[in-house]
Amino acid sequence: MEVRRLGRTDMQVSRIGFGGMTIPKVSVEQAVATIHRALDRGVNFIDTARVYGNGDSERKIGRVMEDRRGEVYLSSRTPDTSYDGMKKAIEESLEALRTEYIDLYEPHDVSSSERYDPLMRTGGGLKALKEAKEEGKIRHIGFTSHNWDLIKEMIRSGEFEAGLITYNLANREAEGEVLDLAEERDVGLFVMKVFGNASLLELSPPEEDRKPTVEECLRFALSNHRLPLILTGVKSPEEIEQNVAIANSYQPLSAAEQRDLRDFGDRLGRGYCYGCEYCLPCPQDSNIPAILQLIDYQERISWEWPQGRKAYAGFSGTIEDCIDCEQCEERCPQKLPIRERLQKAHDRFAETS
Ligand code: SF4
Numbered sequence: 001m002e003v004r005r006l007g008r009t010d011m012q013v014s015r016i017g018f019g020g021m022t023i024p025k026v027s028v029e030q031a032v033a034t035i036h037r038a039l040d041r042g043v044n045f046i047d048t049a050r051v052y053g054n055g056d057s058e059r060k061i062g063r064v065m066e067d068r069r070g071e072v073y074l075s076s077r078t079p080d081t082s083y084d085g086m087k088k089a090i091e092e093s094l095e096a097l098r099t100e101y102i103d104l105y106e107p108h109d110v111s112s113s114e115r116y117d118p119l120m121r122t123g124g125g126l127k128a129l130k131e132a133k134e135e136g137k138i139r140h141i142g143f144t145s146h147n148w149d150l151i152k153e154m155i156r157s158g159e160f161e162a163g164l165i166t167y168n169l170a171n172r173e174a175e176g177e178v179l180d181l182a183e184e185r186d187v188g189l190f191v192m193k194v195f196g197n198a199s200l201l202e203l204s205p206p207e208e209d210r211k212p213t214v215e216e217c218l219r220f221a222l223s224n225h226r227l228p229l230i231l232t233g234v235k236s237p238e239e240i241e242q243n244v245a246i247a248n249s250y251q252p253l254s255a256a257e258q259r260d261l262r263d264f265g266d267r268l269g270r271g272y273c274y275g276c277e278y279c280l281p282c283p284q285d286s287n288i289p290a291i292l293q294l295i296d297y298q299e300r301i302s303w304e305w306p307q308g309r310k311a312y313a314g315f316s317g318t319i320e321d322c323i324d325c326e327q328c329e330e331r332c333p334q335k336l337p338i339r340e341r342l343q344k345a346h347d348r349f350a351e352t353s
C-alpha cells in the first residue's frame with residue numbers, strides 16, 4: 001500500500017490506518033484475526049485509546065503486538081490530561097499493548113478548556129508527555145480534538161507533531177485554515193470518522209434515497225492529498241479487505257465527482273449524531289445516541305418511521321425524564337442541541353408508544 005510521511009513525526013504511514021474503536025464489540029479471536037489481516041495487507045498504523053472498551057481495544061491489539069510489534073506504528077491516548085493522569089495512562093497503555101514504546105501518544109479529545117488547561121499549564125499533562133518521550137516510552141506527541149479553535153491553537157503552539165481530526169464528505173471544516181496551518185508547521189494531520197462512525201453510511205439527504213457508499217467516503221478522503229493517513233474503524237477481516245482494495249485501486253476524484261460529492265455532503269448536513277457515545281453517561285440513564293439516531297434516520301429515511309416508533313417505546317430516559325443538567329451537550333464533540341433533538345424524537349415517536 002502507498003505510504004506517506006506523517007508531518008514532522010517522519011513516520012512513513014500507510015494511507016489506510018487501523019482504527020481500534022470498534023474491536024471491543026467483537027470477540028478476541030475476531031479482533032486478532034482482523035488485526036493480522038490488516039498487517040498482512042500492508043496497513044502499518046494502528047490507532048487506539050485507553051477508553052475504547054475501557055482498555056479492551058488496547059489489550060486485543062497487544063495480543064498481536066507480542067509477535068508483530070516491528071511491523072507497525074502504534075498510537076494511543078488518554079482523556080486524563082493532568083500530569084499524574086498522563087503518566088499513569090502511558091504506563092497502562094504500554095502494559096496493555098505489550099510493548100516497550102508507543103510511536104504516538106495523544107491527549108484524547110482536547111475539545112474544551114476542561115482538557116486543554118490541565119494539559120498546557122506548567123507542570124501539566126504536556127510535561128508528562130515530554131518526559132515519556134525523553135525516556136523513550138513514547139516517540140512522538142500528538143493531539144486529538146473536535147474543536148477547530150483549539151486545534152489551531154495546538155498546531156500553533158509548536159508542541160505537537162501530529163493531530164487526529166474529523167473529516168468526511170459532510171464535515172469538511174478542516175479544509176482551508178487548519179490544513180494550511182498544519183502544512184506550514186509540518187504537523188501531520190490524520191483523520192477519523194470518514195464514515196461518521198458508520199452513521200454516514202445509513203443516511204440519505206431529506207427527500208432522496210441515495211446513501212453514501214464506503215467507496216465514496218473513502219475515495220473522498222483519499223483524494224485529499226494533504227491528508228496522509230485515513231483511519232477506518234473495522235471489526236472483521238472482510239472490512240479490511242474492502243478498505244484496502246479501495247485504497248490500492250482508487251483514482252483521485254475528478255472535478256465533476258468532487259462537485260457531486262461535496263454537494264451531496266452539503267445536503268446530508270452535519271447536524272446528525274455520530275454515535276460516539278461521548279455524551280454518556282446521562283444521570284437519567286437516557287440512551288441519547290440511540291434516540292438521536294432514530295430521529296436522524298427518520299428525518300432522512302421515511303420508511304423507518306414505524307420501526308422508529310416501536311424502538312422508541314423500548315427506551316427509558318426520554319426528554320420527559322431530562323433534568324437539564326446540560327452535561328451531554330457539553331461533552332458532545334458535534335455540539336448537537338441534544339435536548340432539542342430528544343424533544344423532536346419524543347414528539348415524533350411517543351404519540352402512539
Ligand atoms: S441534559 Fe438531560 S439528557 Fe442531557 S445528560 Fe442531562 S439529564 Fe441527560
Ligand code: SF4
Binds near residue numbers: 275276332
Ligand atoms: S449526541 Fe454527540 S456525543 Fe452523543 S453520541 Fe451523538 S455525536 Fe456523540
